[in-house]
Amino acid sequence: MERKKLNIPVTILLIIGTIFILFPLYITVVNAFKTPQETAQSILALPQMFGFGNFTRAIELTNFFNAFTNSFYITLFTVVFTLLTNSMVAYAIARNMHKKFYKILFYYFVSAMFIPFPIIMLPIVKQMSNLGLTNPSGLILLYIVYGLSFNIFLYVGYIKTIPLELEEAAIVDGASRWGVFWRVIFPLLSPMNATVGILTALWAWNDFMLPLVILSDRSHQTLPLVQYVFQSQFATNYNLAFASYLLALLPMIILYLFLQKWIISGVTQGAIK
Amino acid sequence: MQKKSSNVYLLMILPALILFFSFHTFPAIQGIFYSFTNSRGYGNWDFVGLKNYIHVFQDARAIDAYVFTFKFAILSTILVNVISLMIALGLNANVKFRKTLRGIYFMPNILSVLIVGFIFNYIFSMFIPSIARTLGIEALSTSILGKPELAWIGIVIVAVWQAAAFNTILYLAGLATISQDLYEASSLDGANKWHEFWKITFPLIAPFFTINMVLAMKNFLMVFDHIVALTGGGPGRATESISLLIYRGGFQGGEFAYQSANAVIYFIVIVAVSVFQIRNLQKREVEM
Numbered sequence A: 001m002e003r004k005k006l007n008i009p010v011t012i013l014l015i016i017g018t019i020f021i022l023f024p025l026y027i028t029v030v031n032a033f034k035t036p037q038e039t040a041q042s043i044l045a046l047p048q049m050f051g052f053g054n055f056t057r058a059i060e061l062t063n064f065f066n067a068f069t070n071s072f073y074i075t076l077f078t079v080v081f082t083l084l085t086n087s088m089v090a091y092a093i094a095r096n097m098h099k100k101f102y103k104i105l106f107y108y109f110v111s112a113m114f115i116p117f118p119i120i121m122l123p124i125v126k127q128m129s130n131l132g133l134t135n136p137s138g139l140i141l142l143y144i145v146y147g148l149s150f151n152i153f154l155y156v157g158y159i160k161t162i163p164l165e166l167e168e169a170a171i172v173d174g175a176s177r178w179g180v181f182w183r184v185i186f187p188l189l190s191p192m193n194a195t196v197g198i199l200t201a202l203w204a205w206n207d208f209m210l211p212l213v214i215l216s217d218r219s220h221q222t223l224p225l226v227q228y229v230f231q232s233q234f235a236t237n238y239n240l241a242f243a244s245y246l247l248a249l250l251p252m253i254i255l256y257l258f259l260q261k262w263i264i265s266g267v268t269q270g271a272i273k
Numbered sequence B: 001m002q003k004k005s006s007n008v009y010l011l012m013i014l015p016a017l018i019l020f021f022s023f024h025t026f027p028a029i030q031g032i033f034y035s036f037t038n039s040r041g042y043g044n045w046d047f048v049g050l051k052n053y054i055h056v057f058q059d060a061r062a063i064d065a066y067v068f069t070f071k072f073a074i075l076s077t078i079l080v081n082v083i084s085l086m087i088a089l090g091l092n093a094n095v096k097f098r099k100t101l102r103g104i105y106f107m108p109n110i111l112s113v114l115i116v117g118f119i120f121n122y123i124f125s126m127f128i129p130s131i132a133r134t135l136g137i138e139a140l141s142t143s144i145l146g147k148p149e150l151a152w153i154g155i156v157i158v159a160v161w162q163a164a165a166f167n168t169i170l171y172l173a174g175l176a177t178i179s180q181d182l183y184e185a186s187s188l189d190g191a192n193k194w195h196e197f198w199k200i201t202f203p204l205i206a207p208f209f210t211i212n213m214v215l216a217m218k219n220f221l222m223v224f225d226h227i228v229a230l231t232g233g234g235p236g237r238a239t240e241s242i243s244l245l246i247y248r249g250g251f252q253g254g255e256f257a258y259q260s261a262n263a264v265i266y267f268i269v270i271v272a273v274s275v276f277q278i279r280n281l282q283k284r285e286v287e288m
Helices: A008-033 A036-041 A053-062 A064-094 A100-114 A117-130 A134-160 A164-172 A177-188 A190-206 A209-214 A225-230 A238-272 B001-033 B052-057 B060-092 B098-112 B114-137 B153-177 B178-187 B195-204 B206-221 B225-230 B243-251 B256-287
Strands: none
Touching: A008 A053, A008 A238, A008 B060, A008 B098, A008 B114, A008 B153, A036 A238, A053 A064, A053 A238, A053 B098, A064 A100, A064 A134, A064 A225, A064 A238, A064 B001, A100 A134, A100 B001, A100 B256, A117 A134, A117 B001, A117 B243, A117 B256, A134 A190, A134 A209, A134 B001, A164 A177, A164 A225, A177 A190, A177 A225, A177 B001, A190 A238, A190 B098, A209 B243, A225 A238, A225 B114, A238 B098, A238 B114, A238 B153, A238 B206, A238 B225, B001 B256, B052 B060, B052 B256, B060 B098, B060 B153, B060 B243, B098 B153, B114 B153, B114 B195, B114 B225, B153 B206, B153 B225, B178 B195, B195 B206, B206 B256, B243 B256
């Protein structure tokens, strides 16, 4: 029971360490509120007054609400359809792993995790533009399909732990296989759905490479992509840039403040499987 | 009844299988196929055999990209693992504000790498030089991102800052699996902290060490966003990673077939490195 003693030196070291994490965010916040003259005087100092001028200009320049809406819808549809489809595919595979076909299928999907995106990048862009899918719908489709590899791996491991008796009872009661999945299994998958949902949302929201190569229309650009596109214009006005970065980071930070416990445990569950 | 059920299973997987093949496997096969041609991504093309592959090995730009990417990935992997293991050990001790501290250390994981990169870009190019000038440190008075021999260090810093969050959480999960009884037994035997770590803690979290090393290395070998945000591959081509080279050469340089060959080599390299790491680290797990 000696170990219950509070470890003060380590607490202090850890608090000092957070400076390294928080410093870039501090720089972003204070400079987002400052004028170029204030920043020239001191990068570190607090702004003389908290005006929102940089933010309104950044919103206008980058068409922030348009990019936010794009990111929001892309993330939302990606997460919803990933949960609905990937879990179902994994269920069919998990319940048939004794059959050769499904076993091969499992390894087919999972081994694709090792294929780096650049090998697909050049042909997929050509293919998507031939299909007229260089838009958010195409991007959502790719996220759902590319997520299969890892998500099947996660779901199959989890579904195997769900006893078959539950399903058999439902079948005896006259439920169809579909009914069993949607009414019995899917609700039981909730913890894994949370993990997959969180990982998918973080990926779709923060991803840069796939939107960069797939989205062809300026009005479809996502939040990270917009920061990239406006980089040259930001170079002359850092305060505007910081306001724009802060706006782009804020939705996820706010979500994190409220769902911290869920997000951390979701990511952990996904990683230790 | 049984028959109907297996039909339903087939229906559940078939659309996903078709889509996965069409949008993942098929383009991958195409990439491999075109790597043996002289296609520019459009128009006519001919088979050229292994010519593209031979060229990659003779291409100074490609070799530089591999050297840079490996240099970056190895240093970042080591630093990330050392730092995140230290943070995890700290958070696992009996500290005050544990939940809040964990929340702060994990935060970089939820932020866009690209935007974080842009913020650090400013810190490297404006903040550090201005501090250095006031303090009279000549070496840091200009941006390190502008120096061919130092720019990669800036990318390492951002990569470590961002990736340590995820590795820390994994190590914490590993540390949570160790029973307190083991430590109590060892403290009775008079083992000090340093011994305790190497004799008990580290061997017991060895599987987590393996995953962290493999995942970190694989992710760092694919580095792209960091570089776009910090240096754009420069100065010159000093920090051009393999992903960035394939992206640029393939889309802007009209080197569709050539960069496809490069991507195939890249794929083989990543798999080889992962397999090599897993083999060696798992052997060590057993020995410990």
